[in-house]
C-alpha cells in the first residue's frame with residue numbers, strides 16, 4: 001500500500017474537506033491524525049473512522065502550539081472557517097488559523113522534516129479582474145471588507161509558506177481551491193449550495209443574492225481530493241489551482257437545485273453581500289500539465305449524490321443554527 005509506514009496530520013480533519021482527506025489517506029494505508037477544534041468541524045464526519053487502528057483524533061486549536069509525538073511525513077493544513085457567514089461570525093479565529101496556525105504547522109513540518117500542503121483558495125484572487133483566473137494573477141482583494149479576514153489570512157499563508165520553502169528549503173505545496181461541494185458540507189453556513197438545498201428541504205423560498213448574474217464554478221469533492229493528493233505527491237512548490245472550470249450563474253444554479261429537489265418554492269432576490277465576487281472560474285491548465293488531473297464528475301452527477309446526502313440527514317439538522325454557541 002502506498003501509505004504503509006507513513007504518518008499524516010490533517011488539520012481541520014473534522015471539516016468537509018478534512019474528513020474526505022482523512023478517508024482517502026486511510027484508504028491508501030497511511031496512519032492519520034485528524035486535528036480539529038470543532039468550531040466549524042463536526043465530529044460526526046469522522047465517527048466511521050474511530051475504530052480504525054490507523055486513525056487518531058486530536059481535539060486541538062492549531063492557532064496554539066501544535067505538538068505531535070513521533071515521526072510525521074506529511075501535514076495537510078485544512079483548518080479554517082470557510083464560508084462568508086463564518087467570516088462575519090468568527091473573524092478573529094479565521095485570521096488566526098490562517099496566520100498563526102499556518103506558522104505553527106510550518107514550524108512542525110520543519111521540526112519533523114515533513115512535507116506540508118496548505119489549503120489556499122480562489123478568494124486570494126478577490127473580485128477578479130482577469131477571467132478565468134490563472135495562478136499568475138495577483139488578485140483584486142479588499143483587505144478591510146468582511147471577506148478580508150479570510151482573503152488576507154490566506155494570502156499571508158501563501159507568503160509564509162513560500163518563505164519557509166525558500167529560506168528553510170522546506171518541502172511545501174499550495175493548493176488554491178475553488179468552490180467545492182459534496183456530502184458533509186455544513187448546512188446553514190450560508191454557502192449557496194447547502195443554503196439552496198436546505199431551503200428546498202424546509203419548504204422555504206430559494207434566496208438568490210443580487211440579480212444572480214454572478215458566476216461560480218463548482219467542483220465535486222472527490223475530484224478535488226484526487227487533485228490535492230496528486231499535488232502533494234508532485235515536486236511543485238508554487239500554487240496550483242484545483243477546481244472545475246464549468247461556470248454557471250447563481251440564478252441558473254438555483255434553478256438547477258429547484259429542478260433537482262422538485263421544490264414548489266420560488267426564487268426570491270436578496271441584497272448582494274459586500275465584495276461578493278462577480279465571476280470566478282479556475283484556469284486549470286497548470287494542474288492538467290503538472291498533475292495530469294482534471295475533474296471527472298459532472299454537476300448533474302455530483303449534485304444528485306449531494307442531494308441524497310442532505311435528504312437523508314436527521315430532520316433536526318435542517319433547523320440547526322451552527323452559531324448557537326459563542327466563541328472566544
Ligand code: UDP
Nearest residue numbers: 084190191192193195207208209214250276
Ligand atoms: N448566494 C446566494 N444565495 C444564498 C447564498 C449564496 O445567492 O443563499 C450567492 C453568493 O452571493 C455568491 C454565490 O452564491 O455569489 C456563492 O456563494 P458561496 O457563499 O457559496 O461561496 P463564495 O461566495 O465564497 O464563492
